[in-house]
Amino acid sequence: MSDTSGRLRARRPLRRAFVAVVSTLGLAAVAATAATPSASASAPPPPSGWNQVFLDDFNGPAGSGVNTADWQYATGKGYPGGPANWGTGEIETMTSSTDNVSLDGNGNLRITPRRDGAGNWTSGRIETNRTDFQPPAGGKLRVESRIQVPNVTGAAAKGYWPAFWMLGAPYRGNYWNWPGVGELDIMENTQGMNTVFATMHCGTSPGGPCNETSGIGSSTTCQGTTCQAGFHTYRMEWDRSTSVEEIRFYLDGVNFHTVRANQVDATTWRNATDHGFFIILNVAMGGGFPDAFGGGPDAGTQPGHPMVVDYVQVLSSGGGTTPPPTGNRDAYSTIQAESYDGQSGAMTETTSDSGGGQNVGSLANGDWLHFKGVDFGSTAARQFSARVASGAAGGVSGLVEVRLDSRSNAPVGSFAVGGTGGWQSWRTVPANISSVTGTHDVYLTFTSGQPADFVNVNWFTFGR
Secondary structure: OOOOOOOOOOOOOOOHHHHHHHHHHHHHOHHHOOOOOOOOOOOOOOOOOEEEEEEEOOOOOOOOOOOOOOEEEOOEOOOOOOOHHHHOOOOOEEOOOOOOEEEOOOOOEEEOOEEOOOOOEEEOEEEEOOOOEOOOOOEEEEEEEEEEOOOOOHHHHOOEEEEEEEEEHHHOOOOOOOOOOOEEEEEEOOOOOOOEEEEEEOOOOOEOOOOEOOOEEEEEOOOOOOOOOOOEEEEEEEEOOOOOOEEEEEEOOEEEEEEEHHHOOHHHHHHHHOOOEEEEEEEEEOOHHHHOOOOOOOOOOOOOOOEEEEEEEEEEEEOOOOOOOOOOEEOOOOEEHHHOOEEEOOEEEEOOOOOOOEEEEEEOOOOEEEEEEEEOOOOOEEEEEEEEEEOOOOOOOEEEEEEEOOOOOOOOEEEEEOOOOEEEEEEEEEEEEEEEOOEEEEEEEEEEOOOOOOEEEEEEEEEO
């Protein structure tokens, strides 16, 4: 793909040095031989000291779609307003059709590329609704899936590109801030090879501290059964408990690649990791990654071979902080902006405002914060106020809006904000809102006529 696409994913041409690593790491992984469990195995229970954050065992009737309470379909040839062909040069059209994405009735998800009579490819790409997967301060995060990549090899596999990966939450809704917001490729495979790749993307592209568009990556081989012939377990552990923060990648329990914070400068690491991530499962056809290994798809490529996913599980361990509240918030108390349950486009930073702590920053057009279970009581709230700051240039301003229960609902109130004299020059801005009673999810959304950041938020509250 072009270096000017502004997009993400390691689907760039792999360098020769990267290919050479395959054979070396494959020898080191011989000790990792593991029996292949049955195709309908359930996710293992969390080990001692770990808590389950997310699980989908993909149980459901054969031919049904995924649970949209947990997953959303990414469809078409790219995100709206983002780079074409998902920024990677892949050629398929992603759909939500059960022809491409469906449960098999035996506890598995199948993502199946198809080709029609005119030679057009379709496939599937699903992403978690949640964008908040990250380790607690001083703790660890484990993201794991048990997968059989498409069981096709040789010339018939030309152009296949299955992947299990994660993107930094600020990418959702922006689509042009890769690779700075971070990408963690837990498993990529191509061309039916018995080789899997793990990569972290960060920094700037091309080149930069993370060697984009290749990223910081490595590879290994599946032992016992090939990656195509059986299920294997792919895992990422992001560890904030070590003296140097690190992200480790595993195949069948064996660590074959580690990226440490001291491999790049502090700003690059912070920009790539100081936020949550969302999880993606997809099978692409064609693009930069297959191109590095011979290209495709072509007339000899055989459609209809699915990536089969047994489960996706997220666990956390340790840490000295309390997770953000997930409900029962008092609308009339001070709600700290950094206590969000979900977000897009935001970052947290230390605030100089009275009381200390953190504020949420880098808020621009299309960004949002989600706060679950805000209780307004039986007497209507009619006022809203927020503590905000802005170092935006002259002529740059925008709206801070309050929406209830869905980002697509009309705002119940808003106020405009422009420059306040600096990103830590705080003021409290009041606004009227429509009468609100009961308990609602609250979304703060940010709308502007310019793409530039226009506001930081420290806290907000409601009044009667």
